[in-house]
Amino acid sequence: MRIKQRVRAKICGLTRVEDVHSAVDAGVDAVGFVFYPPSPRAVTASQAQSLAQYVPAYVQIVGLFVNATLEEVQTVLQSVALDVIQFHGDESPTECQRIANRVGRRWYKAIQVKADLDVVAEIEKYHQVGASAVLLDAWHPELKGGTGQAFDWTKFPKLDIPVILAGGLSPENVADAIKMTKPYAVDVSGGVESAKGIKDQQRILQFMQGVQRGSTQCEAK
Incomplete structure (x- = not known):
């Protein structure tokens, strides 16, 4: 039976x-810091350390890494008290498990949904080796997330495993997206920005209001 919450x-x-203040004030469950230098939203360990001090208890800090080595993850953790690691590259299930076990953190894997991908089989590969969740994002030939594009939401599976919806979400569509997919969680970046890496306080608030509406619609069914 699928978890209802x-x-x-x-x-x-x-x-x-x-932006950290805006997210926390709007009621987010987690904030994410990107440790991937090519990204326009990337931060250094030092920058993330400064930002993290404004994240209160009960809001989790997620570190996003793309094909990072164990040493690179360990270096970040020396400065930033990450609660969860998000692997957002081409990491295999074994590699995710190895790094997470070495650094003692829970983790989840982002999967880019291609047209021919067996989504359920791919999710199960990571879940079987300890992923706390799996995130489904739009596929792009070059970019690793933050594309502003959505994948075909009809491919979103209904599983007991916590599955996170990402890709192309915004204040305008998040309620409908939740109603359609019934995800464990939603993850947004570009959809609440005024420019790349610059969040918009009003859009963050509107997004969270949309999440609440979508959740209420799901509960009513």
Whole structure:
């Protein structure tokens, strides 16, 4: 039987103190820091350390890594008290498990949904080796997340495993997206920005209101 509960929400790609405040004030469950230098939303360990001090208890800090080595993850953890690791590259189930076990953190894997991908089989590969959740994002030939594009939401599976919806979400569509997919959580970055890496306080608030509406609609069914 699938877990029935309110839909959680994470705002990813935070780079400024005021954006951390906006996300926390709006009621997010988690904030995400991107440790992937090519990303316009990337932060250094030092920058993330400064931002993390404004994240209160009961709001989780997620670190996003793309094909990072164990040493690179360990270096970040020396400065930033990450609660969860998000592997967002081409990491295999074994590699995710190995790194997470070495650093003693829970983790989940982001999977880019291609047209021919067996989504359920791919999710199960990571879940079987300890993933706390799996995130489904839009596929892009070059970019690793933050594309602003959505995949075909009809491919979103109904599983007992916590599955996170990402890709192309915004204040305008998140309630409908939740109603259609009934995810464990939603994850947004570009959809609440005024510019790449710069969050918009009003859009964050509107997004969280949309999450609440979508959750209420799911509970009513």
